[in-house]
Amino acid sequence: MVNITVTTPDKIDLSDVIIVVGISEDGDILSYIEKDSRLNQILKKINSFGQTHLNNIKKYGKSMTLGVNLDDTPITILLVGIGESRKLNSDRVRHIGGLVSLKCKELNFSKINVLKFFSEPSFFEPLIEGLILSQYEFNNFKEKSSKDELDLSFFDNCNINIITDGSEHGAELAQINKSKVICDGVFYSRNLANSPPNHINPDTLASSAKSLASIKNISVQILEQSQIKEMGMNGIISVGKGSENEPKVIIVNYNNSNANDKPILLVGKAVTFDTGGISIKPSDRMDEMKFDKSGGCTVLGIMKAIGNLALPLNVVAIIPAVENMPSGSSYRPGDIVRMYNGKTVEVLNTDAEGRMILADALAYGITKYSPKCVIDFATLTGACIIALGTNVAGIIGNNDKLIQQLKVSGITTGEKIWQLPLYEEFFDLIKSNVASIKNIGGRTGGTITAAAFLSNFVENVPWAHFDIAGTAWTQDGTSEKSYNPKGATGFGTRLILNFLENNRDSF
Template sequence: MTTLPQTTFEQMDIDGIAAIEGRVVIFVAPDGSMDAGAKRVDRLTKKAVSRLAGSKKFEDAEPGSSHMIGFPVGMAAEAVQVVKLSRKPTASDARKAGAAVSRAGTDTAVSVIAPTMARIGDVALGMVLRAYDFSAYRTGGNDGEPDPALTVYVNDTDAAKAEYAPLEAQAQGVIFTRDLTNEPANVLTTTEFAERLVGLRELGVEVEVLEEPELEKLGMRTLLGVGQGSESPSKVVVMQWNGGGDEAPFALVGKGVVFDTGGISIKPGPGMEEMTMDMGGAGVVSGVMKSIATRKAKANVVALVGLVENMPDGKAQRPGDVVKTMKGDTVEIINTDAEGRLVLADVLWYTQERFKPSAMVDLATLTGAVIIALGHENAGTFSNDDSFVGDFLKAAKEEDEGAWRLPLSPDYDRLLKNRIADMSNIGGRPAGSITAAQFLQRFVKEGTPWIHLDIAGVAYVAKGTTLSNKGATGWGVRALDRLIRDRFEV
């Protein structure tokens, strides 16, 4: 598993700046003003920083952008990186600035000079998240040598460490999610996925793995139907974090299809290799649990993930099959590639039957239609509760994780009508993301506040984002961690 870059906070020594090797990072405000550390670097470099700050190039640059001064006169450093950032930045700008530090490379020691910078914890978070690189299967690399250190020099180390601690817990969860989502399916089988979640017991999470015989006894026939063509056994992993007294738990439910060929309704070959990310919803749920356990959240949270593999085989589920859900409704399988909603239907129902949650969120890389609607900038957001979804959208906005609410309406239910069963598992091409959400809503009990997040466009991207390289993003961990902190912690 990928480890976070070693980030330490050290006491600022203005007189020692000249001797620092590697890359030195300083911050200059849009108006050219500097803190004491940046001023010292400016003096050491014979006003090179001032000349840069007064240039049109710096004036036109966006907040969080950076410029390099190579092999500066008067310093031992290989380079000075000048990052444009207000002395009192927003959290978003601070994270962008941190990301700019890592985007410039981490092949040498990086020393950030920030004696009095506000939101230094967010700067460090941006550095750590953008430094992530999934390199487990690339030979060579750094031959086992540890990555160069990220050192942040501040005046008050205790305050900086306290500010960063909950954000570091977030980062731990994001990295866990990214690793799970990036793993190839021959490594991250359903069994291996479950074993990694069992590892969360070390943090105090109660973890239970439900195997196929128990799932059969419980009546999870739609979930089992998805996985019946695979050699990997289907599982449901139940995680519980008890940090909030006797309060009813907040529930998270994730789709964990470790690989999705589409089953008998097989997908086109081009791009199928990316279907290792079809467990992205379960990955986010797992990352949130790691975050809240790491920071010892004072909340009760349960998280359940349905782990299956959707493969074509002589035993695989067929179009035209009729299956009965745990709830008791019947579904005709029109397309075996619409399998995620079948997994979630049973797990959602089981979650409510067993835990009676105060509120519930499910996450899934569910539909390609949501990418057509919202691109890769926003997750599709559906809910039966305006207050609950409002709190989530506020948390997502504060964490810079794009989310956009789409409608639910009984008018769409007619698209799921079926001739021989209670419903079809797809509603056709029109409003594909909405009909998928309408399908799931049938398995949400009346009175349970619920949000469905379709993360197909945001869980895994072909181009890097501000805080991530291409591949898995870990979208949703930060927003849900904040939602738990703001709404459910006692």
């Protein structure tokens, strides 16, 4: 991963590329730039190019490369506009960091000086995240040419200096190290989610999860099909029946607090490929159903980062992993399935499989671990995309305090979420004439009726459900962000890590 450090203006090596991002529409300049003679000379060179041309570059997200001479030394300057200073927020800073990173790669500059363009201390971490997250590429299955190899190794040999004022940079260096761990968790999640279904099935996903046991305080347990069946998790068994790849339940246990401290429970849907089963999906874009494991991949990325950050808490992650295939052994519309907690479900659509496996995992996790709160992630409903688009995840739950805390973390990390209501009338839509509940509630309020279904399996434990169907990977209609390259996004990884860091003693 790229080497990032912090230094002062007097340490700038002018043979490197100078990144000037503090070009705002309102002309704000940080004092440390004005005070340093060499930086002031650079600003004068920039201003000599004329205000009309520069005014366009000052707009948010615009960029321009300049070649100048300073003390007989040729310098490349990259100007990146930040727009109006008052509109600068953490996600804009993150996006600008990504733009800088991508532009430098395009120009093949591996030694980079980035002038800090903000005074708000909380913006430093988003800048680092943008610089790193934008580097991600999924090239595991490409035939390697010499050019590919160069591209892949570019950021392994890249050095970025953040130029700032002051002589003490301990806090910034700590933030850099933390951001690297967080981004590594996001990359792990993205790699798993992007992997094709002929390489990632329930068994290979479980094998990958086992590698997390090498991290201090983490243990991993895999429940096999026979154990899942014996325990009565028939929702998971039913969904996996049609595939030759047997279902698994992945349990990742992180203990770094008092043994009596109840854990936080994370649950992630991992349908490694979803054909829809007997209620088969249309063939158009079915290839994207490799991303139906994204909820589980997000949870695994979170656990990897928690372990490497050594957060002082207890967390249990449960990932039910299945492949939903049509065959002579598949579960069918009309089946009635008795779930782990004893409730029965009338199956009306085998493509509503995610809630079946989540329900068993939620009920099992709550019964076994008595968590202080539970949070689940799932690419659950297309209805969520219709309601909120592809940049906002839906969140529904039974505890307003928990949801509000998650919403604050979403604002901080730029992972946008919107709360949907869970009114009593939505429960009426999943009532069944022949079972406790049915697994679909009709076309209206599909995201909410799916959550109403899940609520039958969480009892009174504080619970939040993320529907990430629109945000788990970049889709048509997704506004581009420099730090989310095409493919899996790892949505929710950074959000939950922020939540855990700031709210671990709330429940």
